[in-house]
Each structure stands twice: as C-alpha cells, then as structure tokens.
Amino acid sequence: MIRILLACLLLASTATAQTATAQTATAQTGEAPGASAPITTAHGISAFGPLKYPADFPHFEYVNPDAPKGGEMSFRGVYASRTFDSLNPFILKGEYAQGVERLHDTLLARAFDEPDSYYGLIAESLEYPEDRAWVIFNLRPEARFSDGTPITAEDVVWTLDTLKTQGAPYYRITLDDIAGAEALSPSRVKVTFAQGAATRNLPADVGQIEILPKHYYADVPFDESTLVPPVSSGAFRARDIKPGRAITYCQDPDYWGADLPVNRGHLNFDCFRYEYFADTTAAFESFKVGEYLLHEEYSSALWATNYDFPAVERGSIILDEIPDGRSSGAQGFWFNLRRPHLQDIRVREAIGILFNFEWSNEALFYGAYQRSDSFWENSNLQAEGIPEGAELALLEQIPDLPARVLTAPAVVPRISRPVAADRGATREASDLLDAAGWEVGPDGQRRNAKGEPLRLDFVDDSPSFERIILPFIENLKRVGIDARLEIIDPAQMEERQKVFDYDMITARLVLPLTPSVEVRTVFGSQSANAEGTLNLTGIADPAVDALIDRVVSAATREDMTIATRALDRTLRAQHIWIPNWFKGTHWLAYWDVFGRPDIKPPFDRGVDTWWFDAERYESLREAGALR
Structure with missing residues (x-):
C-alpha cells in the first residue's frame, strides 16, 4: 500500500508566526521592561496577515458548538503499520499506535479554515518582539495533566530540552534553532531562538x-x-490496548480544556477506536458488517467496483467525495540516492520514463486520477514552465545550481501511449542508460564497466500494490534492468524505512501550504543520513539547502510562494522520485450514524467535527443492518 506520511509525522504541522507588519486588530503592542523594541501580545499567531478570529471568539466557524455529545467514531488504522507496540511517539524505538497524538495537548491549536493560523490551547496568550527572536507563552492556570497535576512552565522547558536532545530526528531538527528555554514563573515560559535563525x-x-x-x-x-x-x-x-487488533481513546470526563474556543464543537465523540487488520480485504469486509463505522478508500478500482453491496443500496452506508483544500501530496516511487547505482541522474531519469501512468490510469484506475508532477501538487506553490521574474532572480542567486534549472521548463513526466509497452519510452530510457555507462550484455542484462548488474529492488508491505509495480518492472526488464519487488511484513517495512534499506519505496508525503522547518526533515542535508527522518531519497544538496532557507525565512507570503516554487523546480530537476497520481478529494464511506456541520474546514477532512447520532444508530441496529 502507499505509505501516507505527513511531513510533520502526525505531530507538528505547518508551524508559523505572525509578521510585525501584519498584527491582528486584537493584538496588543507594548514594550518589554528595559527594551526599546515593541512587543506584540496576542491570543494567536499567523505567518502572513491578520488572524481571522478575534481574542473573544467563541468557537471556529466550521464546527457546531451545540453538537450532541457521546458515542464512538471508529475506523481502520491506515497510516501506521498493521500492528503497534508503543504509546511513545517521540522516539524511534517501537511502533507507536495510530491516534496516539490524541493523548497530548500543545501550547497552540491549528485553525483549519486558515492556511497558517494557530490559537491558544495550553497557552492563553503569547508575546514576541518584532524580529521574533524569542517568544513568551502565558499558560492557562487551569491547564492540567491527566493525573491532575498543573501544567507549568517547567514542564514546557523540560519537554523542549528533552525532545531536542533525546527525541526522534524530526524533533531534533525542528527544535535545532532553540537557543534556550526558561521558566519566568510557574505560568510563564520564555523560549529564545539562536542568533541568525530564520525566526x-x-x-x-x-x-x-x-x-x-x-x-x-x-x-x-x-x-x-x-x-x-x-x-x-x-x-x-488510551483504553482497550490490543496490539495488532485495536486501540481506543476515550475522553477524560475531567479534561480541563473542554470548553475552550479551540475545542468547542470538536470533542463530540466519547471515544475514537482504531481497528487494525492483516489486509485491506479483511478490513473492508469488517466495515461492510459494521465492525467499524468510517472507511476512507484509497483504491480507485475498489471505489469504482466494490461499493454495490446491500448496505449501500439501501442507504445505510453513505458514499461521499469530500474536497481537500490542501496540497494533494507528493505521491510516488522514491529513489534512494544513498545507493551508488542510483546516484547518476541519467539512470533515475531513465527509470522514471518507463513508468507508464497513462496505461495504469486507463487499465487499472478507471481514469480516476491525474498525473502528479510537483511536490506541492494542486496548489499555487508548484513550479510551472520556464522560471522568470522574481523566481528567476532568486534562482540566479543560488550557487551550484544546475543550468537546466534556469533554462528549462519545470520537469514534468513523459506522456506515454496507454499501451503495456511504449516503444518510444523504451528507446529514450535505453539511450540514457547507454550514456550513463550501463551497457546491455549477451544475457540481456545491463552492466557497468566493473561488470556489476543494474538492479532495482522495490520494497513494499502490501500485495495490493503489485498490480501497479509488476507492469512497471516488466518495462524495466525490457531495457535490461534487473528489477524486483519484495513484499515484506509491516514491522520489517517500518524498520527498513527508518534505516533507508531499499532501492525504491512507495510513499506519499503531504507537504504544507506554508512550508517551514519540517521541509528540512524531507529534503535537507542535515536529515539525509539521520535515521528515522522523512528524507526518503537521501538528497543532500547545497542548492536545495539554500532554497529551503529562503522558504523558511521569507518575510511575506509572496516571497515564500516564489521561494517554494524555486525549491519545487530544483527538486524536480534532480529526478529524485517518479511522480504517481493525485485527486483533490477524499473518498469516504460511512454508516449513516453521524451528523456533520454545515461548513467543512478547507484544510482538513473535518471528521473530528462530526457527532454521533444515537437515534440513527439504534434504527440501523433494530433493522439488523448493524451488529
């Protein structure tokens, strides 16, 4: 199956800060004692432009604040492996359970109807100077841990220090620019950033x-x-912890923050249950009889052919296609450039030519998809055509940039004929491999000057992707590449991804609309050899690093957009992946036991704003539709 990987590891997402030139109408500006620079005090923070919600906002617009409480939301665990052995998501050791992020609160909460705004959760307000060289968080006095102990500034300091030194690589890279954290009082914590950091x-x-x-x-x-x-x-x-089977998270009736504006209309279900299955067929059969209530479909073939069973026909199960306002994600086959035979760009380009999306879309996907070409697909951050204007001016400032980035259009995949074997693609790929020194021997295998065969090992943990990879492998074999698919169990897959033990891996990275330091964990040199990061390809390029710095430090959204397009263009020119496909919607099937707000947040599925309808549920049970 495609491994769906958030660039934020399901933890921190598009973290952003408010510029001094775009303060909110409700923010207060003053001066710190003994300082000359103005200080902004506010209830939230945004990267570019004012906050949508004022300090006294009662709730987000996309929720129903009067939603009924109770019941359970249940779904299959799809983002993690097929089992788990840990409730600690902060370290590399172990397989943490899906949904474990529900156990922990953050200082700020995301607003999903704004691209980059956050509002107070544990912190009721924050203070920062014009250059954002530091930030002070003022904690809510009522904030408590699950054992009733107050959440204090010392806890914040300990958390940041511990994650920076002992946490998984994502945390270490994200927190690298923190110079220090100190408790000014039990409810007031100051975090100072390193001099010269993009703040x-x-x-x-x-x-x-x-x-x-x-x-x-x-x-x-x-x-x-x-x-x-x-x-x-x-x-x-966490309740009912059954590794390999299920885990349930139920609300603490004494939770201190239930009535906060950022939570109102969100905490509608008593429990969330994640079911684990050995394969997608077993999961789907369980869904059909009501073992779990919401199923997100990722297969176009199944969406087109498998939803004609009685519960759908009588309306007990709703089929819904929900628009997704986020970037569609960088889904594809990712090369491991740490492998010597994949370090030649001509080899990677040749292999990419031989993936025939047009045939796959027609023969396998029922024409449901479009071809991806960008790491920020389906957004205004993706590069187009030949660079010009401000983007070209920026690229010309970057040393060691390949000339093709400046003079050629942004790389897009070759369009093949929708046939199993496109001879034109075979010829193009063969010419590139010949130029790279991989010649075809008497046995039909390509070898280099040392006589070593050109081999490409695909690694996956689900047989369901075989129908896509195996035809690709046949095309690779036609040009003399010894290509193979190895299906391994989920635990092995997790471990091999952590240590980068593969030639090629299938994955989808969802990159944010306001890119920040998380991009360094995907494309930055400092993550290339750090086990457990999302730098799947091992790219370590000074030009890419320089552009990431421009993205992170951009002072306006326009500058950030230009820098991200330049980064996207430069990455695509490296042929570090083979783009797959995308759609701008979620395919959801769910039992008709939920209520939903009138407004869906544009940057989220919105499932956490639904609620359980007990009358509908009992009606389906009495009719024998649900167990």
Missing part, C-alpha cells in the same frame, strides 16, 4: 510541540517504548 515560523513551531509531564518522566524512562498509558495533557486516554 518567522519558530514561535508557532514551538507552539505545536506536545507538552509532557516532567514529574512523570522522573520515574519512567523517556527513551523506552511502552504500552502503559502515560500521564498526558490531552482530552483522551
């Missing part, structure tokens, strides 16, 4: 870090995986 996003980066209890980890090893539910700061507690 635009850093206050909100910190605001999206889960806050952990210092006192709990005084007796519990932080760096060990465990299935013991931890003391935590969020609204939910």
Whole structure:
C-alpha cells in the first residue's frame, strides 16, 4: 500500500508566526521592561496577515458548538503499520499506535479554515518582539495533566530540552534553532531562538510541540517504548490496548480544556477506536458488517467496483467525495540516492520514463486520477514552465545550481501511449542508460564497466500494490534492468524505512501550504543520513539547502510562494522520485450514524467535527443492518 506520511509525522504541522507588519486588530503592542523594541501580545499567531478570529471568539466557524455529545467514531488504522507496540511517539524505538497524538495537548491549536493560523490551547496568550527572536507563552492556570497535576512552565522547558536532545530526528531538527528555554514563573515560559535563525515560523513551531509531564518522566524512562498509558495533557486516554487488533481513546470526563474556543464543537465523540487488520480485504469486509463505522478508500478500482453491496443500496452506508483544500501530496516511487547505482541522474531519469501512468490510469484506475508532477501538487506553490521574474532572480542567486534549472521548463513526466509497452519510452530510457555507462550484455542484462548488474529492488508491505509495480518492472526488464519487488511484513517495512534499506519505496508525503522547518526533515542535508527522518531519497544538496532557507525565512507570503516554487523546480530537476497520481478529494464511506456541520474546514477532512447520532444508530441496529 502507499505509505501516507505527513511531513510533520502526525505531530507538528505547518508551524508559523505572525509578521510585525501584519498584527491582528486584537493584538496588543507594548514594550518589554528595559527594551526599546515593541512587543506584540496576542491570543494567536499567523505567518502572513491578520488572524481571522478575534481574542473573544467563541468557537471556529466550521464546527457546531451545540453538537450532541457521546458515542464512538471508529475506523481502520491506515497510516501506521498493521500492528503497534508503543504509546511513545517521540522516539524511534517501537511502533507507536495510530491516534496516539490524541493523548497530548500543545501550547497552540491549528485553525483549519486558515492556511497558517494557530490559537491558544495550553497557552492563553503569547508575546514576541518584532524580529521574533524569542517568544513568551502565558499558560492557562487551569491547564492540567491527566493525573491532575498543573501544567507549568517547567514542564514546557523540560519537554523542549528533552525532545531536542533525546527525541526522534524530526524533533531534533525542528527544535535545532532553540537557543534556550526558561521558566519566568510557574505560568510563564520564555523560549529564545539562536542568533541568525530564520525566526518567522519558530514561535508557532514551538507552539505545536506536545507538552509532557516532567514529574512523570522522573520515574519512567523517556527513551523506552511502552504500552502503559502515560500521564498526558490531552482530552483522551488510551483504553482497550490490543496490539495488532485495536486501540481506543476515550475522553477524560475531567479534561480541563473542554470548553475552550479551540475545542468547542470538536470533542463530540466519547471515544475514537482504531481497528487494525492483516489486509485491506479483511478490513473492508469488517466495515461492510459494521465492525467499524468510517472507511476512507484509497483504491480507485475498489471505489469504482466494490461499493454495490446491500448496505449501500439501501442507504445505510453513505458514499461521499469530500474536497481537500490542501496540497494533494507528493505521491510516488522514491529513489534512494544513498545507493551508488542510483546516484547518476541519467539512470533515475531513465527509470522514471518507463513508468507508464497513462496505461495504469486507463487499465487499472478507471481514469480516476491525474498525473502528479510537483511536490506541492494542486496548489499555487508548484513550479510551472520556464522560471522568470522574481523566481528567476532568486534562482540566479543560488550557487551550484544546475543550468537546466534556469533554462528549462519545470520537469514534468513523459506522456506515454496507454499501451503495456511504449516503444518510444523504451528507446529514450535505453539511450540514457547507454550514456550513463550501463551497457546491455549477451544475457540481456545491463552492466557497468566493473561488470556489476543494474538492479532495482522495490520494497513494499502490501500485495495490493503489485498490480501497479509488476507492469512497471516488466518495462524495466525490457531495457535490461534487473528489477524486483519484495513484499515484506509491516514491522520489517517500518524498520527498513527508518534505516533507508531499499532501492525504491512507495510513499506519499503531504507537504504544507506554508512550508517551514519540517521541509528540512524531507529534503535537507542535515536529515539525509539521520535515521528515522522523512528524507526518503537521501538528497543532500547545497542548492536545495539554500532554497529551503529562503522558504523558511521569507518575510511575506509572496516571497515564500516564489521561494517554494524555486525549491519545487530544483527538486524536480534532480529526478529524485517518479511522480504517481493525485485527486483533490477524499473518498469516504460511512454508516449513516453521524451528523456533520454545515461548513467543512478547507484544510482538513473535518471528521473530528462530526457527532454521533444515537437515534440513527439504534434504527440501523433494530433493522439488523448493524451488529
């Protein structure tokens, strides 16, 4: 199956900060004692432009604040492996359970109807100077951990220090620009950033870090995986923990933050249950009889052919196609440039030519998809055509940039004829491999000057993707590449991804509309050899690093857009992946037991704003439709 990987590891997402020239109408500006620079005090923070919601906002517009409470939302676990052995998502060790992020609160909460705005959760306000060299978070006095202990500034300091030194690589890279954190009082914590750091996003980066209890980890090893539910700061507690089968998170009736504006209309379900299955067929059969209630479909073939069973026909199950306002994600086959035979760009380009999307879309996908070409597909951040204007001027400032980036249109995949074997593609790929020194021998295999065969190993953990990879492999074999597919179990897949043990891997990286430091964990040199990061390809390029710095430090959204397009263009020119396909919607099937707000947030599926309709549920049970 395609491994769906958020660039933020389901943790911090598009962390951003507010510019001094675009303060909100409700922010207060003053001067810190002994300082001459103005200080902004506000209830939230945004990268570019004013916040949508004022300080006294009652709730987000896309929720129903009067939604009924109770019931359970259940779905299959699809983003993780098919089992788990840990409730600690902050370290590399172990396979953490899906949904574990529900255990922990952050200082700030995301608004999903704004591209880059965050509002107070554990923190009721924050203060920062014009250059955002530091930020002070003022904690809510009522904030509590699950054991009733107050959440204090010391907990924030301990969390940041621990994650920066002992956390998974994502945290270490994200928090690298923190010079120090100090508790000014029990409810007031100051975080200072390193001199010279690009600080635009850093206050909100910190605001999206889960806050952990210092006192709990005084007796519990932080760096060990465990299935013991931890003391935590969020609204939910782990229940019914059954590795390989299911895990449930239920609301704490004493949760301190239930009535906060950022939570109102969100905490409608008593519990969320994640079901684990050995394969997608078993999962789907369970859904059909009501073992779980919401199923997101990722296969076009199944969406087109498998939803004609009785529960759908009588209206007990709703089929819905929900628009997705985010970037559609960079889904594709990702090369591992750490492998010597994949370091030649001509070899990677040749291999990419031989993936026939047009045939796959017609023969396998029922024409449901469009071809991807950008890492920010289906957004205004993707590069188009030949660079010009401000984008060209920026690219000309970047040293060591290949000339083709400046003079050629942004790379797009070759359009093949929708036939199993496109002879034109075969000829183009063969010419590139010949030029790269991989010649065809008497046995039909390509070898280099040392006599080593050109081999390409695909690694995946689901047989369902065989129908796509195997025809691709046949095309590769036609030009003399010894291509193979290895299907391994999910635990092996997780481990091999962590240590980059593959030639090629299938994955979808969802990159944010306001890129920040998380991009360094995907494309930056500092993550290339750091196990556990999302730098799947191992790219380590000074020009790419320089453009990432421009993206992170951009002072306006226009500058950020230009820099991201330049980065997208430069990455695509490297042929580090083979783009797959995209659609701008979610395919959802769900039992008709939910209510939904009138407004869907543009940057989220919105499922957490639904609620359980007990009358509908009982009606379906009485009719025998649900168990």
